Amino acid sequence: MRTYRELFRTPEFTPLFLACAGQVAGHTVSGLALGTLVYSATGSPLLSALAMFGPALVQVIGAATLLSAADRLPPRAALTGLMLVFALATAAQAIPGLAVWAVFAVLLVQGLITSLGGGVRYGLLNEILTRDGYLLGRSMFNMSDGFVQICGFATGGVLIAVLSPRGALLTGAGLYLAAAAVARFGLSRRAPRAAGRPSIAETWRDNARLWSARPRRYVYLALWVPNGLIVGCESLFVPYAPGQAGLLFACAALGMLAGDVVTGRFVSPLWRERLRVPLCLLLATPYVIFVLHPALPVVVAAVALASAGYSASLVLQERLMSLTPDELSGHALGLHSSGMLTMQGVGAALAGAAAQLTSPATAIAVMAVASVTVTLTLAPGLREPVPA
Numbered sequence: 001m002r003t004y005r006e007l008f009r010t011p012e013f014t015p016l017f018l019a020c021a022g023q024v025a026g027h028t029v030s031g032l033a034l035g036t037l038v039y040s041a042t043g044s045p046l047l048s049a050l051a052m053f054g055p056a057l058v059q060v061i062g063a064a065t066l067l068s069a070a071d072r073l074p075p076r077a078a079l080t081g082l083m084l085v086f087a088l089a090t091a092a093q094a095i096p097g098l099a100v101w102a103v104f105a106v107l108l109v110q111g112l113i114t115s116l117g118g119g120v121r122y123g124l125l126n127e128i129l130t131r132d133g134y135l136l137g138r139s140m141f142n143m144s145d146g147f148v149q150i151c152g153f154a155t156g157g158v159l160i161a162v163l164s165p166r167g168a169l170l171t172g173a174g175l176y177l178a179a180a181a182v183a184r185f186g187l188s189r190r191a192p193r194a195a196g197r198p199s200i201a202e203t204w205r206d207n208a209r210l211w212s213a214r215p216r217r218y219v220y221l222a223l224w225v226p227n228g229l230i231v232g233c234e235s236l237f238v239p240y241a242p243g244q245a246g247l248l249f250a251c252a253a254l255g256m257l258a259g260d261v262v263t264g265r266f267v268s269p270l271w272r273e274r275l276r277v278p279l280c281l282l283l284a285t286p287y288v289i290f291v292l293h294p295a296l297p298v299v300v301a302a303v304a305l306a307s308a309g310y311s312a313s314l315v316l317q318e319r320l321m322s323l324t325p326d327e328l329s330g331h332a333l334g335l336h337s338s339g340m341l342t343m344q345g346v347g348a349a350l351a352g353a354a355a356q357l358t359s360p361a362t363a364i365a366v367m368a369v370a371s372v373t374v375t376l377t378l379a380p381g382l383r384e385p386v387p388a
Helices: 004-009 013-042 045-065 075-093 100-128 131-162 165-186 200-212 214-234 245-266 269-274 276-292 296-322 326-357 360-382
Strands: none
Touching (some): 004 131, 013 075, 013 131, 045 100, 045 326, 075 100, 100 131, 100 326, 131 165, 131 245, 131 296, 200 214, 214 276, 214 296, 214 326, 214 360, 245 296, 269 276, 269 296, 276 296, 276 360, 296 326, 326 360
């Protein structure tokens, strides 16, 4: 499978794609509205930031407790049910007078079940597409996520101004409901990929099974750590260049989009194997130049070039799937997603601490060097051939 047209001709890809885009739209609109609502109620930038991005930090708990369900629940029912829960939770957060602690309690639940959602969603994608089509499909999902987030933040800002934050939250709930309807009526009924009942014990057992193989360990670490450290670099765009932070974020999104298109559409399987390590290095090395405080055009070019390296995740996910039994595909991809988001939160915290002790420019360079060091340490394991 080599073209995006072939993707959308594949049965069930389109409804899964639309359902997931609707979920991202609902999350983006409601996240911005909730951050605004919490800030207006508390005046705390920290609580506002946590309202928008805090749920990612609790995904590690979901990865340790819930992920066995990703392959042990019928995919259509699981996706539909998760989106209905998101819709209900988002609508509950719009209740006038809801205490801030209650808002965060709901967010905690959302963060936990989001870890399960990633496993269900991408496990089903792996099931719908052929092995050689997964990378192209995930590339399309990545591009859609970026585009929907840009539109969602813009739309969310308008909705907050026109309707109020609570009105925007209810709009987000409606988007979740629409996504649930697409999943329920657009996808066919499928049996779970694995037998047995989901449980915490099964989650730990499957996590241990996935982690037990040395090649998979290297892939997981390469998916989580270099990526998380570079998200830490991006988290310092505002203190590094307050007036140009929006431009830098836009260039990062553009670079990531270009990298996903080129890697997913035009790079052959043989070259994808050869590019695992170089793409991880590309993700980090341009940021080292920040320590020199270069001119804005150089900074913009460095950010866009580095962000093309995020396509390393596509290549590494392809390797992960080649190393994982089909009955664990959803769990394996959910573990990747949860670990990646958790490490991104850790990376942002580390970068902030480093910037507090030094400067944003120095901290960005330090995080980049750390990412390069991790990649070079993992490189030998990433080049090992796939076991027969």
